[in-house]
Amino acid sequence: MIELGKYAATVLWSYGVSVALLAALIWQTVAANARARRELERQERNG
Amino acid sequence: MSIWEYANPVKFMRLSGAVLPYAVAGAAICTIGGLVWGFLTPQDYKQGATVKIVFLHVPAAMMAINIWVMMLAASLIWLIRRHHVSALAARAAAPIGAVMTLIALATGAIWGQPMWGTWWEWDPRLTSFLILLLFYIGYMALWAAVEDPDSAADLTGVLCLVGSVFALLSRYAVLFWNQGLHQGASLSVAPGERMSAVYRYPLYLSMLGFFLLFLALLLIRTRTEVRRRRLAALQARETRA
Amino acid sequence: MLALLKRDLALATRAGGGFGLGVAFFLILCALVPFGVGPETSALRPIASGILWVGALLACLLSLDRIFALDHEDGSLDLLATAPLPLEGTVAIKALAHWITTGLPLIAAAPVFGLLLHLPAGAMPWLLASLLIGTPALSMLGAFGAAITVGLRRGGLLLSLLVLPLYIPTLIFGAEIVRRGAEGGSTATPMLFLAGITAGVLALVPFAAAAALRVNLR
Amino acid sequence: MLALLKRDLALATRAGGGFGLGVAFFLILCALVPFGVGPETSALRPIASGILWVGALLACLLSLDRIFALDHEDGSLDLLATAPLPLEGTVAIKALAHWITTGLPLIAAAPVFGLLLHLPAGAMPWLLASLLIGTPALSMLGAFGAAITVGLRRGGLLLSLLVLPLYIPTLIFGAEIVRRGAEGGSTATPMLFLAGITAGVLALVPFAAAAALRVNLR
Amino acid sequence: MSLLAVHDLAVARGGLRAVEGVSFSLAPGQALILRGPNGIGKTTLLRTVAGLQPPVAGRIELAEDAVAYAAHADGLKGALSVTENLRFWAAVFGGGDIGPALAAMDLTHLADRPAAALSAGQKRRLGLARLLVTRRPLWVLDEPTVSLDAESVARFGTAIRAHLGQGGAALMATHIDLGLAEARVLDLAGYRAKAGQQVRPAGFNEAFA
Amino acid sequence: MSLLAVHDLAVARGGLRAVEGVSFSLAPGQALILRGPNGIGKTTLLRTVAGLQPPVAGRIELAEDAVAYAAHADGLKGALSVTENLRFWAAVFGGGDIGPALAAMDLTHLADRPAAALSAGQKRRLGLARLLVTRRPLWVLDEPTVSLDAESVARFGTAIRAHLGQGGAALMATHIDLGLAEARVLDLAGYRAKAGQQVRPAGFNEAFA
């Protein structure tokens, strides 16, 4: 395990928060894209 | 064939579909690589382990500004040349920019606690970022509120234009208002203060990673927007008929 | 009743529903105050609790006109009034939905905005507690104001004028809790008053609001 | 052009026109702050100028949606757009009318509210001067926001969200003038900046606002 | 036994009586169409029957929770899908399946479409589906076919007939021909309220006139 | 010489072409009535001619400042009196006396009444008086007789004829009979825009369909 010294909490929180934000953004992006693709396919099949 | 023809939705879908896998792969490799490498760098003699935050903070801050500039460019292309995909790209970019701004603010705030002894200070740099976040929020809210896509594209384009001027104006106003604590751009300042190579190279990689991440997300989100517009267009035509 | 709550929440979170606008407005307000007052911690700290309460109140205020107006315009309100729900219940549910979509996010965001304004750390739990107890009353009183002004075009400013005076007792006790909490004093008395006001408002105002709605539907 | 200005002023001062609501809101706001912050002179004096500026800004904000929305609803805006006036001129006149009916009363009332908040006497002339120079920009930017949101139902909160960030430079320099004036410092620089912003806004924003209006009339 | 009985009713709008002395009753299976020139008070009468405003004089006999009211505004939310809109009203009016209503109004293939993306006629059909899920016997309809083309009007007629056939009743105001030959017609023109000192004024405008 | 000439015009609404290939011209003294089913694009065409929205394709030839546009909304302020309302529009359109317009529309005795206290028909007459004070030659009218009774429709016809007689022209959209036998009629039903890839899409809905 690498040594973070007395600032361990600071560094881990930074990485944690940033990665969480990025993950949320990526998840939302992918989910919305999949949803749009599904709905469009259904429309093109029916209509 | 002019470059503008790629603003045609069909061509855009084809081209972006081809580029997307590479963008995703590059973004994954560079972002993860840069962040892991950055995380493993040794401690700084002054800042201790907190230097590791720079690999998140600086790329995010950089992208936060650059994405707004890109949105401005895309808005201008829409307003002048009426390329529909370009308006959708501006829309797609905004949430990415907002998240980048949030990351810069969050990492900065967490960093400020040990360095300056405070989570938040009304320093000009930090304040400007807060203002930038406000502009992102307003821009996204306007896109969400206007139902007609043509009006929404035009109105957000005008807002982006006026907003850019005022974001710049606010930056100078804030500088006048308060002198700050935040360090300058250490990548380019005098050689003595130059960041050592140990930190510089992972920083470069991480910056590249954030840029590629933006590109990949932008492509996906723009594709989502294109599909949504197409769905709405098909429904509108059916309803009209 | 549950169906109404679910629908209102769904509408608020869909595109164009305005979810989050209240928090964004709150954020802007918290950012504006230092521009006006000056960036020094010494200037901001003593007023932080007051600004946060006033800000929460204004953010709540500006979203009030959505409570009934949209339903009035598209005819839903007429239909709800002829539905088997008592109109008082409808009012209460709508106020609850307003609180969930506006009050709760404000409370969740308040600690962050507290940081921006250098609210003393000791005051933070008191801020949250006072908002949690006080904001339901804000939503309910707001629903009353919205019910009174529902038929008016562009009644926004009038709505503010009607509702703000009703908010004063809540504001006084809410801010007092935070101030006393920050100084480590006893907060029991203002807390009791605040809770009392909220309880009274929640129990009685739905009837007044439903009466006002009936007049406006007529 | 003059006819439009006269009509807008007449409409604002007739019953239901909302004249004076802005000042009333300003008054309530100034009355709320001591409840939130605490009534001590020592607490109020340092923040008075900032609160007055923020209050003026919010009071101005809440009356913005009237600039175009009523004319849009009753069809006047369509007719004005086909009239021989350039739309930019219409926008400018309407912003002027908004300033006369909202900005001027606020300025006239500001000294009274300054007393309520214990604004130092030396700062008073600076407060008036800064408001006089700064508020025209607020009205003009507000007209831009109103033009963008004119087609939206219940766009009030969105309008605030769009307009408030644009108000930041004006607020910063305006409040800085009062702050420096109160301390007897030099106010020339912020005054110059404030005047510059107002001049620039008055010269350029009508075009952006007219463009937004054209989109919304389409 | 009648679903609705109205005796000597007077209704007011804007503080002035609109019509007065109106009496009629509706048994299950019957439909009544109100006619009359602009502004005579048809809308006002319907709203009074629906319980949205009190009568000025006279009596309305009506079982509790028997009325389903529909005016021009259908109470649809553009952001919600057809299913969500309908399910909401079904839940408010005591539950029940929405499938049959969707099918009856030929909306099944549009079930997931947001209501904002419907055409005027489709919206109207959704409004009628809403009437079906309320399961209430007495429909009170204000100009139900406004802005509908001929085909949609025919579909509306079918829905009304089915409702009457199941023992329901309908009270409608309209200016145009609904194609419902079996419906009785009541022309309100003869019931226009006369000015004059009233025992109980309908509002300020009457009290001070 | 014609007041208005329209060549191969296409207009769009909601990002989709509504009608296309429309051509006509109007000489002084002529009136043209647009007809067509709901939603065909009559209102859109009129707004385009009035300059409120740009055409998607085709050309509109028109002298500058020649059009007076009137839709359902009359642009009246309820708080202002009839005179004030009319004087305002007269001033905006370059001055002139409002007396003749008031007289022509039989509004003189109502001159001091606030517009809010007018009945629907009186409001419409005020809207027509507004057209007179603009002194513009080309009237573009969208369903001008909506909610008017027979007497008011006749008065409207008189006003139009007087305008044509003075060398004006009128372009109108309507569903009902205006009683203007001399007017030409253009049915838009034949010009409905066809789907298909367009060279220059009218908006998002066409660019992405």
Ligand code: HEM
């Ligand atoms: C909370 C909000 C903060 C914001 C919005 C913020 C914003 C920024 C921005 C925009 C940059 C890029 C500057 C450039 O490259 O020109 C930057 C760089 C930097 N920030 Fe922050 N910052 C914040 C807090 C902090 C804190 C608390 C620290 C540490 C004590 C810090 C340390 C740095 C460092 C070391 C750089 C790198 C400078 C460079 O190499 O360019 N920041 N920050």
Ligand SMILES: Nc1ncnc2c1ncn2[C@@H]1O[C@H](COP(=O)(O)OP(=O)(O)OP(=O)(O)O)[C@@H](O)[C@H]1O
């Ligand atoms: N908001 C109002 N305030 C005052 N009076 C009103 C209002 N709305 C309608 N009225 C008046 O009340 C009377 C009855 O109106 P009502 O809407 O019931 O007529 P209606 O028969 O439904 O007419 P229509 O055929 O035009 O729908 C009319 O004379 C009208 O002028």
Ligand SMILES: Nc1ncnc2c1ncn2[C@@H]1O[C@H](COP(=O)(O)OP(=O)(O)OP(=O)(O)O)[C@@H](O)[C@H]1O
């Ligand atoms: N706000 C809007 N957004 C999208 N599409 C619209 C909007 N308003 C109208 N449309 C569509 O544009 C088309 C043309 O509408 P328009 O109002 O010009 O028709 P119209 O011929 O005037 O009809 P009507 O006889 O009902 O007045 C219609 O198909 C309509 O559905």
Ligand SMILES: [Mg+2]
């Ligand atoms: Mg009616």
Ligand SMILES: [Mg+2]
């Ligand atoms: Mg039309």
